[in-house]
Amino acid sequence: MNSESLTKIFGKDTVSKIHSSKVLVVGAGGIGCELLKNLVMTGFHNIEIIDLDTIDLSNLNRQFLFQKQHIKKPKAVVARESVLKFNPNAKIVSHFASVFDEKYDLDWFRSFNLVMNALDNIAARRHVNKMCLAANVPLVESGTAGYHGQVSVHFKDITCYDCVPKPIEKKTYPVCTIRSTPSEPIHCIVWAKNYLFNTLFGVPEEEEPSPEDNAEEVSNLKKEAEALKQMCESIGKPDAAVKVFNKVFSADIKRLLSMEDLWKTRQKPIPLEFKKVKEFKQADQLKFDQTVWTLEENISIFLQTIDELGKLLLKERVKDPKYAMSFDKDDELALNFVTATANLRAHIFHIEKKSRFSVKEMAGNIIPAIATTNAIVAGMMIVLAIKVLSNQKDQCQYSFLAYGGDRTHYLMNEPLQKPNPKCAICSNNYVTITIELDKPLSALVELLREMNIDGDLTIQDQHRLLYDIDFEDNLGFSLSSLGIKKGTQLTITNDDDEDSKNYSIIAFIKEGEPSVEYGELKPRPIVEPVINDNGKREGSELQHKNTKEILIIGDEFEPISLD
């Protein structure tokens, strides 16, 4: 869009902000490609892109800055080249790297007016959130999953990305459903992937008898372990596939049938007797992927894949006797095995069979990425970016795309919230401490005292305690000998008599003439420890009133020794 049209839409002042702002885009995937195109088309022309990945065939359907000839090339580099075609005069720098790299330090983050996340994982989002808080740079955050999406904005005094705890969604199924009474396709897929694949080719899950198991159950488990051992020993040998077939689809099912109580309210499974089948020859890739295989095809593919995976396993074990495979949805052979195995089990238990395509989705917990959702989200990110940069922060809102249920609207907005006072990330004070690294740790303590940080001090580097009232051994050692270098983040807390003078500080270390850069220090929130039913503290990153308990609960910490 030319300057004139942009001025008509946004006004002169906003356009000048757009022109003068330097923006960082983290992630050049589904959202990132849309976002980069939007940024350049809106007139942003000072952009840096960082992405650690290379282009894969599966990205091309939605990551439209990439084409077939770009496969295996770095996303950041190709995204830059493609987006420059929209505005050849734009200044765009690409970084084929992880945003966690030490090179991307506080000074680098400070060089931007705005950071925009287009990531796919919480760890990287949390890292960028922390760096933006420390650098005092606003962050526009985004995410999509199928038809769902959200865009939020985080800056000083407004909810940070970590203010709202992120649920870790991990779907689990009761063991007995998976092992004995499956009733849905996913139960058979989980059994094929987590149980049979791991037992035969990976690291099998140990099943220890529990104290409640009676003698008969313990003896059954022992027998089962012995049978499994025999089955695994045959892997890679010519008769292995038939042996496994007979055990898991016939003998084991007959054993389940003998537990009559299981079948009082359920349809009984029907054991599958082994019969020779025609060798399966794959002709049409699309059909192979998208249609449900016949019983004969499933049997044939099951036998073939056990053979092939077994041979691969033996080959690797010559080099490394402990070699174990792990299921990867993109490994054709492993996926074929899991599809055929799950379908044979589904057949036995009268459950619907699935195509290889569906099994891949379900086994890889994949929610299909939808280009339209990415496009809407990337559009909303630009709206927020413009509001933040043109000082209309009070007009910023969170936006959600939510689909299904009894919702009447697809796009919803919510006002921004104040920070969560208990947030372990934004309740920190982020400061920069410049110091000569050949100075002893005591020099750092002196600098902290000059900041009026009184009471008992605790200084910690990642997981190590460097100093506290009961551990003064390191005071005489130079900072560099303690492993402190440029970019090191130290966690510093103090325990003063007055709660309002207790702080939690994340100090970024720089080398040079001693000085400290910090704003007005805010006191550390007081959080009472949460005790669970076993009398232990719940895992939590929140800090406690007593500095001695400030370390991330659950993490071991050891004083470092230098001898």
Ligand SMILES: Nc1ncnc2c1ncn2[C@@H]1O[C@H](COP(=O)(O)OP(=O)(O)OP(=O)(O)O)[C@@H](O)[C@H]1O
């Ligand atoms: N630590 C990181 N540093 C830099 N880039 C990252 C980091 N973590 C993830 N990314 C990038 O963020 C992008 C997220 O995009 P997207 O969600 O579309 O993922 P994808 O891997 O391209 O697609 P899919 O997962 O659907 O195959 C990816 O290109 C990924 O490489």
Ligand SMILES: [Zn+2]
């Ligand atoms: Zn927060």
